[in-house]
Amino acid sequence: QKEVEQNSGPLSVPEGAIASLNCTYSDRVSQSFFWYRQYSGKSPELIMSIYSNGDKEDGRFTAQLNKASQYVSLLIRDSQPSDSATYLCAVYKAAGNKLTFGGGTRVLVKP
Amino acid sequence: EAGVTQSPTHLIKTRGQQATLRCSPISGHTSVYWYQQALGLGLQFLLWYDEGEERNRGNFPPRFSGRQFPNYSSELNVNALELEDSALYLCASPSRTSFSNEQYFGPGTRLTVT
Numbered sequence: 176q177k178e179v180e181q182n183s184g185p186l187s188v189p190e191g192a193i194a195s196l197n198c199t200y201s202d203r204v205s206q207s208f209f210w211y212r213q214y215s216g217k218s219p220e221l222i223m224s225i226y227s228n229g230d231k232e233d234g235r236f237t238a239q240l241n242k243a244s245q246y247v248s249l250l251i252r253d254s255q256p257s258d259s260a261t262y263l264c265a266v267y268k269a270a271g272n273k274l275t276f277g278g279g280t281r282v283l284v285k286p
Numbered sequence: 287e288a289g290v291t292q293s294p295t296h297l298i299k300t301r302g303q304q305a306t307l308r309c310s311p312i313s314g315h316t317s318v319y320w321y322q323q324a325l326g327l328g329l330q331f332l333l334w335y336d337e338g339e340e341r342n343r344g345n346f347p348p349r350f351s352g353r354q355f356p357n358y359s360s361e362l363n364v365n366a367l368e369l370e371d372s373a374l375y376l377c378a379s380p381s382r383t384s385f386s387n388e389q390y391f392g393p394g395t396r397l398t399v400t
Contacts, residue, residue, distance in 0.1 A: 207387040218376055218391040219329070226386075263329065267387040271342045273319065274378075274389055276329040 176201055179266050181277035188284055194251040196280050198264030201245065207267040208240055208247045212260045213279070219263055223249060254284045288313050290379045290392030298398045303367050307395045309377030310359040317380050318360040319389060320352065324373035332375075335360050367399045 179200050188194045196210075207226050211219035225231045225238040225247065237250040247266075251258055264277040291310045299305050311318050320332040331344040335354035343350075349365040364371055374396050378389040 209388065211391075218374075218394045221388060221390060224386060224388055271331075272334060273331045273342060273344070275331065278328045 177277075178202060178275045179264055179277035181262075181264050181280045183278055184281040184283075186280055186282045188254050188282065190254060190256060190284055190286050192254050194254045194258065194282055194284070196249040196251075196262050196264075196282070198247045198249075198277055199245055200247070200264075200266045200275075202266070202268060203242075203245065204270070205245075205266045205268050208238070209265040209267070209274070210236075210238060210249045211263040211265060211276075212258075213263055214260045251282070254282075256284050256286055258282060259284045290377055290390055292375075292377050292392040292395050294395060295393065296396045296398070298400065299367050300400055301367055301369060305364045305367060305371075305397055305399075307362040307364075307375050307377075307397070308359065309362070309392060310357075311377075311379035312381075312390065315379050316358050318354060318358065319378040320360070320362050321376045321378065321391075322346075322373045323376060323394075324370065327373075329376070333362065364397070369399050372397060372399045 181198050210223040212222050213219040223238040225240045231238045235252045239248045261279040261281045263279045265274040293308045317336040323329045334342040338354050352362040354360045374394045376394045377392045381388040
């Protein structure tokens, strides 16, 4: 079992719709959770961080964390063609002070 | 504040050669993280340097090594290059908020081994 799992996609959504991305992690001691956006050929860009159970909203992005279910999600509201990218879920553990990444979900927003 | 910088942008080497990649963290930060993003393998943790010392390494062979200089910039060396070392090598620096554990990436170095 991988430490961090994501559906590879592609997740195809029409422009203006909500894109829903999911991520599960295996280690309960994981402390912090991040979503990165990566355009083709570019480096990952941090778009959301979440540390406690519940929802966190930032503009069109909402991150949701459920530690009991070991599940973190990202919602993109009013999806735009510029949101087309690969979204990486990352989990931080203090042991080793490193991020572990999922394989990423490719999102395609169609005009 | 200036972000994470990496050089070179692209590097082409032949099998068996050595590659040297460089990174400067966000100004004022002492930690540098190196990651490898190879096609089909995702983004994997390579090395963590802090205050000039190697603090942790991922599941990579010893031919992946590096160092951190007194100005906190870092160098990643890959010896005896193999074709499967072709990847995007990313350097990351933590944020100013020590409790957040956020990491910010540089633009990366694309290494191609032929």
